[in-house]
Amino acid sequence: MTRSTFRQQILHFGRDEDGSIIVFSLILFLLMVMMGGMAVDIMRYEDTRVTLQQTLDRSTLAAAAMTQTLDPQDVVADYMDKADLGDQLDTVTVTESATYRSVLAKGKVDLNPFFMHIMGIHELPARAVSQAEQGTDNLEITLVLDVSGSMTGQKIADLRGSAAEFATTMLQNDPFGRVSIAIVPYNAQVNLGADLREKFQATHVHGVANIDCLELPDAAYDTPAIPRDLDLPMMAYADLYTGTNYVDAAVSPTDDSFADPYYGYSYCRPNQENIVRLPSRDLPTIVNRINALTAGGNTSITLGMKWGLTMLDPSMNGAYQEFIDDGLMDAGLSDRPYAYDDPKVQKVIILMTDGEHVPHDRITDAFKTGPSPIYLSPNGFYSVFKSTLPGPNNYYVPHLDTFQATPFNGGGPAVQQNWEDIWATLKVSYVAWQFNARAMSNTWGGQVTAFYDWYDAMTAEWKSRAQMDAMLQTTCSQARDNSVLVYGIAFQAPNAGQQQILNCATNPGYYFDAANGDLLRGAFRQIATNLTQLRLTQ
Numbered sequence: 001m002t003r004s005t006f007r008q009q010i011l012h013f014g015r016d017e018d019g020s021i022i023v024f025s026l027i028l029f030l031l032m033v034m035m036g037g038m039a040v041d042i043m044r045y046e047d048t049r050v051t052l053q054q055t056l057d058r059s060t061l062a063a064a065a066m067t068q069t070l071d072p073q074d075v076v077a078d079y080m081d082k083a084d085l086g087d088q089l090d091t092v093t094v095t096e097s098a099t100y101r102s103v104l105a106k107g108k109v110d111l112n113p114f115f116m117h118i119m120g121i122h123e124l125p126a127r128a129v130s131q132a133e134q135g136t137d138n139l140e141i142t143l144v145l146d147v148s149g150s151m152t153g154q155k156i157a158d159l160r161g162s163a164a165e166f167a168t169t170m171l172q173n174d175p176f177g178r179v180s181i182a183i184v185p186y187n188a189q190v191n192l193g194a195d196l197r198e199k200f201q202a203t204h205v206h207g208v209a210n211i212d213c214l215e216l217p218d219a220a221y222d223t224p225a226i227p228r229d230l231d232l233p234m235m236a237y238a239d240l241y242t243g244t245n246y247v248d249a250a251v252s253p254t255d256d257s258f259a260d261p262y263y264g265y266s267y268c269r270p271n272q273e274n275i276v277r278l279p280s281r282d283l284p285t286i287v288n289r290i291n292a293l294t295a296g297g298n299t300s301i302t303l304g305m306k307w308g309l310t311m312l313d314p315s316m317n318g319a320y321q322e323f324i325d326d327g328l329m330d331a332g333l334s335d336r337p338y339a340y341d342d343p344k345v346q347k348v349i350i351l352m353t354d355g356e357h358v359p360h361d362r363i364t365d366a367f368k369t370g371p372s373p374i375y376l377s378p379n380g381f382y383s384v385f386k387s388t389l390p391g392p393n394n395y396y397v398p399h400l401d402t403f404q405a406t407p408f409n410g411g412g413p414a415v416q417q418n419w420e421d422i423w424a425t426l427k428v429s430y431v432a433w434q435f436n437a438r439a440m441s442n443t444w445g446g447q448v449t450a451f452y453d454w455y456d457a458m459t460a461e462w463k464s465r466a467q468m469d470a471m472l473q474t475t476c477s478q479a480r481d482n483s484v485l486v487y488g489i490a491f492q493a494p495n496a497g498q499q500q501i502l503n504c505a506t507n508p509g510y511y512f513d514a515a516n517g518d519l520l521r522g523a524f525r526q527i528a529t530n531l532t533q534l535r536l537t538q
Contacts, residue, residue, distance in 0.1 A: 049128060052107045055083045056130035063103040064132035072103045102133040138345045139179040139531060140279065140337055144308035146353040147274050148187040151295035155354060158517035164287045166524040171283040173532045180333055181286050182311045183277035186304030187297030188267040188360040189213040189235060193275035195328060199319040200228050204368035206420040208237045213268035215362060216306060221471055224478040225313030226306060236363035238423035240459055241265040244430040248447065250399045251434060253382060259430045267297025276307060278329050279336060298358040301500060302472035305351055309479050312347045314339050340482040349479060350527060351504060352489040356497035357468040359461050367458045372419045374435060378411035384435045396439035428458055469500055476504035489514055489523050
């Protein structure tokens with residue numbers, strides 16, 4: 001073969017494409033086999049990792065629950081064994097205190113690949129980490145609950161059921177006893193109960209059993225808590241609301257309709273159902289107190305909120321210790337109320353209403369207690385000293401419609417009456433008409449004027465609605481400034497009430513508009529969940 005022929009054959013071979021597709025196909029096939037094998041190995045790896053992760057998540061959630069009585073490490077190991085992953089559990093770390101538990105679990109699997117080893121990968125390490133925690137810090141909770149007259153019927157039943165369920169959830173998830181619950185029922189007033197009232201500087205004490213409502217001066221709103229050394233007039237127990245017989249004639253002071261007081265419209269009633277309840281950890285006691293709540297009276301959200309915040313204020317610590325010493329509180333609550341800035345404490349108010357502020361009247365301080373100008377004879381007839389009249393006949397005798405120089409003394413010497421005695425036996429309207437209107441004028445117009453002279457002196461509106469709204473928001477700001485969580489629930493409340501509760505809540509996420517009983521129950525459930533949340537953290 002000549003050199004020229006050889007060269008031509010070489011060039012022809014270089015240009016010849018026969019069989020090249022076979023080589024390319026073999027290369028593609030090899031690549032497809034490798035990629036398919038990698039996919040299989042990756043799918044096996046991901047399936048193993050997900051199974052490991054999900055099992056660890058379930059196990060740590062179960063182990064971290066504060067209600068879990070088994071050893072957390074044993075719980076995690078048991079979950080892994082039942083999933084045939086026991087040998088894949090690496091470590092379990094438990095961190096807990098009386099009010100907190102965290103469980104951190106790590107697992108690993110060294111998976112042998114089927115195909116990736118041809119690329120030099122001989123091991124696929126699957127790793128999973130799960131951490132769950134649940135904690136209730138030292139929780140101080142005050143339920144500030146509207147028990148006004150509009151709550152009568154199904155609404156008070158819905159409130160009882162919802163609040164009782166909340167208390168049950170909180171305390172059953174608190175095996176270490178770190179949650180305490182106080183209850184502040186309110187209508188137009190807050191009935192403290194005798195024990196709590198004695199811890200404050202009450203004035204004008206009338207001595208009526210189970211009537212322990214105190215009136216708050218403006219100075220009470222200067223600080224988060226009502227100062228225990230501030231003079232607080234006791235609310236008089238009197239019939240301000242029913243009328244008398246406005247005739248120019250004597251009406252018997254024992255007349256059932258026109259003289260005897262009727263307390264059915266009173267909002268500070270002589271019963272134990274709606275008094276403020278001290279902090280407690282005893283679930284049956286708390287539930288029984290909630291289920292005993294009754295409805296009646298007008299609405300004063302500001303007073304309920306003010307006493308609710310006072311029950312959480314550190315200034316009450318001394319009073320609580322005295323209650324503990326007297327056996328009226330659990331000794332385990334001796335450190336409460338904690339300081340506002342204690343990092344291990346959370347203070348919570350749940351403020352609920354179905355209404356809006358309604359101004360209410362009261363007996364003014366000068367007519368609450370102490371000597372009155374009214375005298376009672378042994379045979380039941382009254383006389384009234386009129387200091388503005390010239391002597392000597394300054395004593396008006398209503399049943400005789402005459403004036404005389406001394407009190408009427410039928411059956412023996414007349415006894416000067418204290419105002420609290422008068423309100424225990426006579427209507428305010430009767431006193432103003434019989435003891436002043438008839439005494440000071442013989443004409444209808446003059447009698448009406450004289451009636452209101454006394455009536456308006458004896459009674460006064462406490463605050464306007466706008467003032468009550470402003471006072472409420474002052475207290476709400478004080479609570480927020482001291483890191484107290486305020487949850488607000490408006491239960492079928494009018495727009496004005498809804499707005500006040502929304503403005504009071506810590507933020508809009510802490511406000512619930514409950515249009516029916518189911519939503520009320522849902523609001524309490526959500527709050528309980530927020531306060532005792534069990535969650536995965538990684």
